[in-house]
Amino acid sequence: MKLVDQKIVEKKMPARIMRNNLFKGIFFIATCFGLVVLAVLLYRIFTQGIGYLNMDFLQNLPSRRPEQAGVKTALIGTIWLMGVIAPVSLFLGVGTALYLEEYAKKNKFNDFVKVNISNLAGVPSIVFGLLGLTVFARALALGNSVLTAGLTMSLLVLPVIIVASQEAIRAVPRELREASYGMGATKWQTIVRVVLPAAIPGILTGGILALSRAIGETAPLLVVGIPLFIAFTPTSIFDTFTVLPMQIYNWTSRPQEEFHAVAAAGILILLVLLLLMNSIAVIIRNKFQKRY
Incomplete structure (x- = not known):
């Protein structure tokens, strides 16, 4: 040598x-x-x-006059939308990841499924909008409702959550599983009480990234027919609504300079909402990181 x-x-x-x-x-x-x-x-x-940031801005409805314009309808609509996206996408995403990592057999078909799930993360968002328009808005006759938009956006962020959850579950040491089996636990008990708690920090990291993308998307919502301007707030998941990014887009498209300042105030509200949502997820993630 x-x-x-x-x-x-x-x-x-x-x-x-x-x-x-x-x-x-x-x-x-x-x-x-x-x-x-x-x-x-x-x-x-x-x-x-x-x-423009004051209580009137938060409580007023959209208006043609910039001094009277507010984000009430868009803010409540955004909260409704995230209330649909978060449980649907996390439940389906984590469930799919658990099946692929813990139950699915190692074969070419499952490998094909995993590869295509990863590829879906790179599909343009407008394609998911067309899918939502075809399936949810028209085939299921849900119209341009909160539920239609929520399901469409859930499909958009599902690949990110699935891939992140797979990596988090895969990173759980095998010794933890074997110790659980050695104590007499079943496979399901091991998953619920050992694997999932240990994988939650990684799962929440993927969830934060996915929901952060969803809260700022507009293209799929435009395709499914969500209006730029409404003068009422949604009261159920079957109501028409609008969201902050679309309201901001509506204001920035106006020729008046005052509306651009109103749009900047709307962006600040969106940033605060995003930071608040992410902070809650980070606190939960850190809690489980200290435990495991």
């Missing part, structure tokens, strides 16, 4: 160190550039929208 020549290594070391420092500098500059752009964007949104 030929040993490494120490002189050759020492000769090449300065060039390696230089390349390492070069790429480190490039990555640092790229990171700083992204942070600066984000900071400028947030600063501009904050300075434009802070003047």
Whole structure:
């Protein structure tokens, strides 16, 4: 066996160190550039929208006059929509991941299913909108309701949740399962009491990413016929509604400069809602991380 020549290594070391420092500098500059752009964007949104943030803005309905415009209908509609998306997508996503990882046999068909689930994560969102329009809005006659939009958006984020849940379940040490079986637990008891609690941090990470995408999507909602402007709040999952991203889009499309400031205030509300939702998920995730 030929040993490494120490002189050759020492000769090449300065060039390696230089390349390492070069790429480190490039990555640092790229990171700083992204942070600066984000900071400028947030600063501009904050300075434009802070003047409209008050209780009247939260309680008023949309209006043709910017000083009277509010986000009440869009905010409540967004909450209704997330109330449908979260349970449906998490239940189906985690259930599918559990079946594929714990029950499904290792064969070509199941491998084919797993590959296609991963590929679905890259499908344009408008395709899911067309699917929702065809199946939920027309075939099932649900119309442009909260339920139609919620089911459509659930299909959109399902691949992300399934893949993240699979990785989280796969990362649970096999020794935990074997210890549970050794104590006399059944497979289902092992899954519920051992595997799922240990995998919850990873599952919630995927859920946060998926729901964060869902709360900001507009293309599927436009396709299924969700209106940009309504003057009433939904009271059930079968009512027509609108959401914050579509309301913001409606305001930004107006020629009046005041509506652009109103849109900035709407963006701030959306960011607060997103941060609140993610914070709750992070707290739950950290609780289980400390336990396992």
